[in-house]
Amino acid sequence: MPDRPFALALSVGNRRLVSAVNAAAEALGIAPGLPLADARALYPALAVAEADLAGDAAALRRLAQWCNRYSPWTAPHGVDGVFLDVTGCAHLRGGEASLVRDLVERLLRQGMACRAALAETAGAAWAVARCGGSDSTVVPPGAARQVIAPLPVVALRLDPALAGELERLGLRCIGDLYALPRATLAARFGDKVAERLDQALGAAAEPLLPLPPAPMRWTRRRFAEPIGTPEALMAAAHGLIQRLCRSLGDEMLGARKLVLSSHRVDGEVAEVTVGTARPSRDSHHLCRLFAERLGAIDPGLGVEDMLLAAPMVERLVAAQLRIALFPPEENDTFGKPESAREAAQAGGNIVIFPAGRSAARRLARALPADRDGVDAVELATLVDRLANRLGPHSVGRLAPRESHVPERAQRFAPLFAPAEGMWRSDRPRPIRLLPRPEPIEAMAPVPDDPPISFRWRRLQHRVCRADGPERICSEWWRGNEEEEALRDYYRVEDEAGRRFWLYRDGLYRPQAAPRWFLHGLFA
Amino acid sequence: MTETGKSRRLEALRRRLWALERAGRQSRVVLPFGLGPVDEVLPGRGLTLATLHEIAGAGGEEEDGAVAAAFLAGILARLKPGLSVLWCLGESDLYAPGLAALGLDPQRLIVARSRRTQEVLWAMEEGLRNRALAAVVGEIDTLSLPASRRLLLAAEASGVTGFALRRWHSDRRAAAQRLAPNAAQTRWRVAPLPGDVSAGEPGVGRPRWQVELWRCRGGVVGSWVMEACDATGHMSLVAAMADRSAAQPASRAG
Numbered sequence: 092m093p094d095r096p097f098a099l100a101l102s103v104g105n106r107r108l109v110s111a112v113n114a115a116a117e118a119l120g121i122a123p124g125l126p127l128a129d130a131r132a133l134y135p136a137l138a139v140a141e142a143d144l145a146g147d148a149a150a151l152r153r154l155a156q157w158c159n160r161y162s163p164w165t166a167p168h169g170v171d172g173v174f175l176d177v178t179g180c181a182h183l184r185g186g187e188a189s190l191v192r193d194l195v196e197r198l199l200r201q202g203m204a205c206r207a208a209l210a211e212t213a214g215a216a217w218a219v220a221r222c223g224g225s226d227s228t229v230v231p232p233g234a235a236r237q238v239i240a241p242l243p244v245v246a247l248r249l250d251p252a253l254a255g256e257l258e259r260l261g262l263r264c265i266g267d268l269y270a271l272p273r274a275t276l277a278a279r280f281g282d283k284v285a286e287r288l289d290q291a292l293g294a295a296a297e298p299l300l301p302l303p304p305a306p307m308r309w310t311r312r313r314f315a316e317p318i319g320t321p322e323a324l325m326a327a328a329h330g331l332i333q334r335l336c337r338s339l340g341d342e343m344l345g346a347r348k349l350v351l352s353s354h355r356v357d358g359e360v361a362e363v364t365v366g367t368a369r370p371s372r373d374s375h376h377l378c379r380l381f382a383e384r385l386g387a388i389d390p391g392l393g394v395e396d397m398l399l400a401a402p403m404v405e406r407l408v409a410a411q412l413r414i415a416l417f418p419p420e421e422n423d424t425f426g427k428p429e430s431a432r433e434a435a436q437a438g439g440n441i442v443i444f445p446a447g448r449s450a451a452r453r454l455a456r457a458l459p460a461d462r463d464g465v466d467a468v469e470l471a472t473l474v475d476r477l478a479n480r481l482g483p484h485s486v487g488r489l490a491p492r493e494s495h496v497p498e499r500a501q502r503f504a505p506l507f508a509p510a511e512g513m514w515r516s517d518r519p520r521p522i523r524l525l526p527r528p529e530p531i532e533a534m535a536p537v538p539d540d541p542p543i544s545f546r547w548r549r550l551q552h553r554v555c556r557a558d559g560p561e562r563i564c565s566e567w568w569r570g571n572e573e574e575e576a577l578r579d580y581y582r583v584e585d586e587a588g589r590r591f592w593l594y595r596d597g598l599y600r601p602q603a604a605p606r607w608f609l610h611g612l613f614a
Numbered sequence: 615m616t617e618t619g620k621s622r623r624l625e626a627l628r629r630r631l632w633a634l635e636r637a638g639r640q641s642r643v644v645l646p647f648g649l650g651p652v653d654e655v656l657p658g659r660g661l662t663l664a665t666l667h668e669i670a671g672a673g674g675e676e677e678d679g680a681v682a683a684a685f686l687a688g689i690l691a692r693l694k695p696g697l698s699v700l701w702c703l704g705e706s707d708l709y710a711p712g713l714a715a716l717g718l719d720p721q722r723l724i725v726a727r728s729r730r731t732q733e734v735l736w737a738m739e740e741g742l743r744n745r746a747l748a749a750v751v752g753e754i755d756t757l758s759l760p761a762s763r764r765l766l767l768a769a770e771a772s773g774v775t776g777f778a779l780r781r782w783h784s785d786r787r788a789a790a791q792r793l794a795p796n797a798a799q800t801r802w803r804v805a806p807l808p809g810d811v812s813a814g815e816p817g818v819g820r821p822r823w824q825v826e827l828w829r830c831r832g833g834v835v836g837s838w839v840m841e842a843c844d845a846t847g848h849m850s851l852v853a854a855m856a857d858r859s860a861a862q863p864a865s866r867a868g
Contacts, residue, residue, distance in 0.1 A: 473744045477726050477737055485727045489710035489720045501710050506724060514714045522712030523680045558817040584818045588806035589675060611709060614684025614821055614842055
């Protein structure tokens, strides 16, 4: 609302005072310090909002922090000023004049009206910024004395009552004070005036108390010898990530964004940026994210310095975060589908499936068919969502394994694992394989023949036709505990046409009743 | 007007209504079975894509769903072979070598497992909203009308075809659910038949199925005897026993 009169009001004691006004209100004669009632008398339609001093102070602090881009030495001053000590920094911005211009332009673009001045001393800069003729001024070296001479004495950061007293005595501008003997000045007005004058002219030191710099989370490692192999780069990155995660843990923070800068011998810097959907300080997880991207780094003749920074962090309060992508290997065919979730619940850990592009890349590599990247990304987001809800062990694919034992020939594999092995197709295999072979009561009068009837799940089936046997032994290297693992499989069809896969466990022995199992179902 | 004339006109009206219902949605793409009598009764002469189909076993076979799964595997083998299929399992008993024998490359499968029907339905819907898939299969017990409607809408919006593979864990549940209405565009019942032993060979012959299309929106129902899919997912009709196909008039059950 730049054109409507607007004021901020503040309660002081039991009075309501105007604390700040916009240009339109100022034009009506409303000034800070005026009682709100008077201001409303001047302009009844005045828009008023409550002043938020704490918010203003915080905003000023943030502004001072933002000014870090120009100098590491910044300090908020008063209620509406920021000091920057740009000693030794101006050349980075192309000189003092261009630094000031840049600062003013950027602030204006953010919608902040400002006046900036650059001078030898903080006092002189303050005076020129507040009372000078231009919105942005650079006082040339050695010229401060002349430049501030015509400015009113209030520009010396004196309090208004003292300034008023000086003015009543005819000391209207700073230049008037130059001629006065120092002793007289101190005797009549106290030390303050002399001190401020000295500070403005550089005769007295004025230390600035800078803001503590916003803590930058980073860690760095220099190498005795340049490194270049992907393994070495990954190992170095791994170390940096672990170190950074430890320090993030101390502060209860998690990284949302990490930048790994590799400084090459020839002066080039290769940057890799990794973002996470939610704050994380799980080094395992972050390493995985980086592992995808490190291949993009061209080490050239070698990398001699690596720097890992976390420019974006968020609060992450948790004793421990365990981020499980997929188990490295799941041994049984189907395992326990709920195990991840159960573990997560029991241990209080959070199982997070990493989202986004890294998954997509792996998927693009792992899945067959030459589909384009968009599809892969879409699929990856789907898989992320499924795994997030169902648990990472519950989403994957059926992968072949070199084994004759039916339940071992298939494993539940992570979707992103590279494909290996082939499906055997030389023997008939069922479409459903029971997770555990189910014992059945079978009637098999002749050894080495299929049963003539069997009972499974309380239903009697009469075998009408049968194929077999197919003898399947467990691999010899599996050791003694599976010595008995020899099965004779039969494919049988009952009177209704249902087709089953049965086996007799072990060799036929006259003295012991054979044990029969139902293992699968054919279409 | 005779009874048959009336039903024929009713059928014509139904087809028109169905076409109107679908106006403005995705243009209809179909997957033909390549079997004349079957394709003939289906609207668009093939299995409509971008919609929801239901496949169930029959006659005590519902629990394991081996025949129904094999019938479905044959369809999936021929459906957009370059794309992945999301198969949401309730029981972890799907066996890839068996699928491979029916022409469905197990590598195409993304398997999601959950014992809870609600989760399976959720996963199906997630999958059906994802255009990168060829099809989504869900092995589900209970499928309510609203739930099936959600799946149907998701499928129609994305162009992914959904298959509800019904599995009931007891005869009682099967009896309660088998005929319950849902929004599936076609509903199939596949039962095993004794294998073909006409060649006189010993042992289990080539498997045969009784495939019954008992509900078909915008089409006619029918029942056929088929030989199981070959290694490319193609089924074949057993000519001598192709009974009742298209002969009986449509009955819009469900």
